Amino acid sequence: MTRHDRNISRPLIRQLDDVAINQIAAGEVVERPASAVKELVENALDAGATRVTIDYAHGGKTLIRVTDDGCGMTAEDLPLALSRHATSKLNGDNLLDIRSFGFRGEALPSLASVGRLSLTSRAGGGEGACLEVSGGAAQPVRPAALSAGTVVELRDLFFATPARLKFLRSDRAEAQAIGDVIKRLAMAEPMVGFALRDVSGGGEGRFVFRVDPGSGELFEAMQTRLMRILGGDFAENAVRIEAEREGIRLTGYAGLPTYSRGAATHQFLFVNGRPVRDKLLFGVLRGAYQDYLSRDRHPVAALFLDLDPQRVDQNVHPAKTEVRFRETELVRGLIISALRHALAEAGHRASTHVAQAALGAFRPSELPPRSYQMERSTSAAPQRPPMPAPPRQDSFAETAAVFARADLPAEEPEAEPATHHPLGAARAQLHENYIVAQTETGMILVDQHAAHERLVYERLKRQLSAQGVAAQALLIPEIVELSDSDLAMLLSAQADLARAGLVIEPFGGGAVAVREVPAVLGDVNAANLLQDVLDELTDLGQSGTVMVQIEAVLSRMACHGSVRSGRRMRVEEMNALLREMEATPHSGQCNHGRPTYVELRLSDIEKLFERS
Numbered sequence: 001m002t003r004h005d006r007n008i009s010r011p012l013i014r015q016l017d018d019v020a021i022n023q024i025a026a027g028e029v030v031e032r033p034a035s036a037v038k039e040l041v042e043n044a045l046d047a048g049a050t051r052v053t054i055d056y057a058h059g060g061k062t063l064i065r066v067t068d069d070g071c072g073m074t075a076e077d078l079p080l081a082l083s084r085h086a087t088s089k090l091n092g093d094n095l096l097d098i099r100s101f102g103f104r105g106e107a108l109p110s111l112a113s114v115g116r117l118s119l120t121s122r123a124g125g126g127e128g129a130c131l132e133v134s135g136g137a138a139q140p141v142r143p144a145a146l147s148a149g150t151v152v153e154l155r156d157l158f159f160a161t162p163a164r165l166k167f168l169r170s171d172r173a174e175a176q177a178i179g180d181v182i183k184r185l186a187m188a189e190p191m192v193g194f195a196l197r198d199v200s201g202g203g204e205g206r207f208v209f210r211v212d213p214g215s216g217e218l219f220e221a222m223q224t225r226l227m228r229i230l231g232g233d234f235a236e237n238a239v240r241i242e243a244e245r246e247g248i249r250l251t252g253y254a255g256l257p258t259y260s261r262g263a264a265t266h267q268f269l270f271v272n273g274r275p276v277r278d279k280l281l282f283g284v285l286r287g288a289y290q291d292y293l294s295r296d297r298h299p300v301a302a303l304f305l306d307l308d309p310q311r312v313d314q315n316v317h318p319a320k321t322e323v324r325f326r327e328t329e330l331v332r333g334l335i336i337s338a339l340r341h342a343l344a345e346a347g348h349r350a351s352t353h354v355a356q357a358a359l360g361a362f363r364p365s366e367l368p369p370r371s372y373q374m375e376r377s378t379s380a381a382p383q384r385p386p387m388p389a390p391p392r393q394d395s396f397a398e399t400a401a402v403f404a405r406a407d408l409p410a411e412e413p414e415a416e417p418a419t420h421h422p423l424g425a426a427r428a429q430l431h432e433n434y435i436v437a438q439t440e441t442g443m444i445l446v447d448q449h450a451a452h453e454r455l456v457y458e459r460l461k462r463q464l465s466a467q468g469v470a471a472q473a474l475l476i477p478e479i480v481e482l483s484d485s486d487l488a489m490l491l492s493a494q495a496d497l498a499r500a501g502l503v504i505e506p507f508g509g510g511a512v513a514v515r516e517v518p519a520v521l522g523d524v525n526a527a528n529l530l531q532d533v534l535d536e537l538t539d540l541g542q543s544g545t546v547m548v549q550i551e552a553v554l555s556r557m558a559c560h561g562s563v564r565s566g567r568r569m570r571v572e573e574m575n576a577l578l579r580e581m582e583a584t585p586h587s588g589q590c591n592h593g594r595p596t597y598v599e600l601r602l603s604d605i606e607k608l609f610e611r612s
Helices: 018-029 033-046 077-081 107-114 171-188 218-230 232-236 279-288 328-345 352-361 393-404 448-466 484-492 494-499 526-540 546-561 571-583 602-608
Strands: 051-057 063-068 116-122 129-134 149-155 193-198 206-211 238-245 248-255 267-271 274-276 301-306 425-430 434-438 442-447 471-481 503-506 511-518 597-601
Touching: 033 051, 033 063, 033 107, 033 149, 033 171, 051 171, 077 116, 077 129, 107 116, 171 193, 171 206, 171 218, 171 267, 171 274, 206 218, 218 232, 218 238, 218 248, 218 301, 232 238, 232 248, 238 328, 248 328, 267 279, 279 301, 279 328, 301 328, 425 571, 434 571, 442 448, 442 571, 442 602, 448 546, 448 571, 471 526, 484 494, 484 503, 484 511, 484 526, 494 503, 511 526, 526 546, 597 602
Parallel strands: 051 193, 267 301
Antiparallel strands: 051 063, 063 149, 116 129, 116 149, 193 206, 238 248, 248 301, 267 274, 425 434, 434 442, 442 597, 471 511, 503 511
């Protein structure tokens, strides 16, 4: 029997009581302990706090306590603060002119309806007061001892709605979520001190996270705070972002492409100081790095967008993690252009963690333990193989002849030393793929294929933006057989490919004739090039714009025109490659985000040999 087969009496419409209403609101606003912490700390920030301390027990399930030094409240304010839709942050005239974290007046009554909440506060010049609420039932306001500010204590979260408890994760996972919330808020407010403490074991507990209020200029305080939260590596491998367009301002730091991650967990975005997880902004950030990272790598960034509150709707989602911009394209263009400009100014710079990883890969040789004459026992000590005799004075010429016959490019004397250049002077080529260069402070190891691939790609892009990629006609067009689907895909992109310097024509059946290829690629295998272009078009599908598709195809083409692994290079060729890398933006990484060179400083090399 279905619900339509039964005789259903007309249901009565009833007004829900305040407790039920607040519990429903709590389901939207408070999903887990971290949500409660977020709401309470945002209230403290709206109250003008300069220091906020957060204590929690058992992942916030049994205790959440937020203490601040903000403006506080009077005894008369406390019952009103726990009333639904009562707030001091909005007068109700304009829901689009929101200049605070909270504005709905839902957090405190919602929390009081699903837990045991105690609110103690003292306004300047007034007396301290406390109000306790358990499962929505309030006690009378009573006097309390408090020097200043507000203390909100929430115990036994969801005790009034026990079904919600079953959906909470482990104490450790909930504590991790609380830490993530506090760190995001600490990034947004560098001038405020935060202290996060786990008091699960009772007593004073232990500090999980603590930062002092920043001082001085905002960017300096922001950098110090980001370094404290994201680590010193981020500060060393990030570029400063500062741009403004039509009243919208973008600030922050963005990581170099070689300082990327395998997941988008290190992307922190803020709109008017509010941490957000907006799909549009994440997509724009991804698009800004489209040229520099492969699809399985994600940039690291902390970006702050500030604009008139009336140009953004922050009332889209109950948790206020999503926003809607009135001028979406303006915001998109600002972020992409600012990031690409900053990354271009970084030039050939690569991230320092690449060098650290290289140093970590070195291992000292497995030598026997040191032994001294006084420690040896002639009766028990094993005999070591005799050391080779020192070379005769006349054997130096023989040794030099051996090195002369080595498979290394002979270096011609330089007209002037090139070690003062950022990437130094080429000294050798190893395994026909790696260039060793000497700088004033150390050495550089370059992957010649990856480096030249980026250089060719940048040349192709410059040509495309100027007048289209110069094409070179093939003496005899190359005929390539394709499947029907591949043929249709290529022909649909025929005009765009022509702009990129690849001219094709249908040749009957399932074949195409390749008549012209980009001139910068030189002598290439047209069939292989066409297959790579097809792979790129297949990967992109219809998701990218025409320009994104063209640039992706150019990136794949550049691989064919670059110096191949296994090719021997003369010293002047190697130095020319180094000089072009220094003059080309983004040459610190290949088209897929991998580093093109590793820099090892002399001090680091000396540590490997225990010389420091």
